[in-house]
Amino acid sequence: MTDVCDLTGSELAEKLHAGELSAAELTESALRRAEAVDGDVKAILTPTPEVARERAQAVDDHATTGATQSPVAGIPIALKDVLATNGIRTTCGSKILENYIPPYDCTAWTRLSGAGAVLVGKTNCDEFAMGSSNENSAFGPVHNPWNLETVPGGSSGGSAAAVAAGEAVWALGTDTGGSVRQPASLCGVVGLKPTYGLISRYGLIAFASSLDTVGTCTRSVRDAAVLLGTLAGKDQRDATSLDAEVPDYLRALEDGVGGLRIGVIEGTFGEGVQPGVQDAVRTSIDRLATLGAHVDDVSLPTADHTLSAYYLIAPSEASSNLARYDGVRYGFRAEGPHSDSIAMMSATRGQGFGPEVKRRIMLGTYALSAGYYDAYYGQAQKVRTLIIRDYERAFADFDVLVSPTSPTTAFRIGERADDPLAMYLSDVFTIPANLAGVPAISVPCGLDSGGLPVGLQFTAPALGEPVLFRAARALERDLGLELRPPLLAGV
């Protein structure tokens, strides 16, 4: 049975404005859904029902004054647990921050909260956002609502699963190498990674600072555009925040793809891309051509080296960022006695971090260490330059590029756990956009023969979100998919 929590945020905003629905009723609907399914899905680490009810009431009280409400007012939203929330536990999916209560809010939440969004919980994720399956959470894996024995993707697996299952109407994730888009693809929702610097990173607990972006999980392209409109914009608290003017992302949303030049990235139908993914993607590309887009092939020649560059740059930055977890100012400290501070810090970090985080800290520390810096980190930064040039050439000929979001649909929990390199390949189509700083979006484009969702990724030039939304919306409208995880049939 469907409930109001299954509608899109844009549909709900209309009902709220028309007085057909109260924010309190909507919030109860989402909280009821979480109660019904989260024992199986495990998307939410810290539910916040009291905060949610209080805030929903405030939105309803405000509505009775007749004042205009923001399109996000009253919408139940979940935040990935790497986004700092004042007074609400923020764990990063790590034992080392298991009891950390931030004394401040991230800017993304400050903006949504100021516009009346309703926080329903903090979502499970791979530890410090490092992973592609959500199996690296210190608090146990998230289960994909489409098939509970499969992963939801990662690292924002809890955010994507919560939205797919109706536990939240929207969720924020973070995307450093595909961590919003890949789980969105595997859970059948829309996942947006905006241009680097468009949404402030203040309060996004850092993984790889030159790649990290806040992103969104929604059930429609329009909702992604609405959310970005509230989240985007200059923030003095983030020196990398862009000064660019924030356009009206809804203005060209329904303009269609007639006349758009769409480049199909080489490798889209390559080895390693599952047949079910290829079929859904091919059908979508054919539809885009039928709708009037000019479709042709495009190559990003450096693509073969993006994984190598990413798995040097991201761990290098991570090894530096995660140096702050030393058992001194916040977080876990290993039980003593300790002979000195170095012994205390080493024991704390050895016991507090999980295997993937240790692997990346070691990788990054090595890549930055004396004698190896030039061969690894230095070379990786040059590859990054080449990837940026690849995109510049591609966008001289095309308005947007398409590819699968992920080479596979959801895989079974445990299937890739012992093979880090195989796991890293999950992100082969998503990583280049992070290295180049350009925006990309994953849109559901069908189901494979096993009934699992497939996502199509659109990529646009920096600050090209309007054309990104326009192309994604055209496909979404044309396909008209009714996506509802089988799990929800029983609630």
Next chain:
Amino acid sequence: MPVEIDIDHVALLARLGLTDDEKERLRVQLGAILEHAARVGEVAADDVPPTAWAIPRSNVFREDVPEPGLSQAAALANAPDAERGRFKVPRIAETGS
């Protein structure tokens, strides 16, 4: 060829206490990952400049206006150990006799 790395040295640099099992597993895994990652050397020619940030910004200024910061109590609230308004840690230096 998998890359051979000195795990003990890197773990000390990273202040990361590892068990013998972890060290052995990481030695093998990092060797394989670095072998793959070293391929960055194949494409990046000398005349290609490095990029640290895809969308570079420099000299980002703001008005120098005082704002309230964290109180001492709030800053210490998450500390594993604190004493008299300070973070408390095991000794960091030998004391003189």
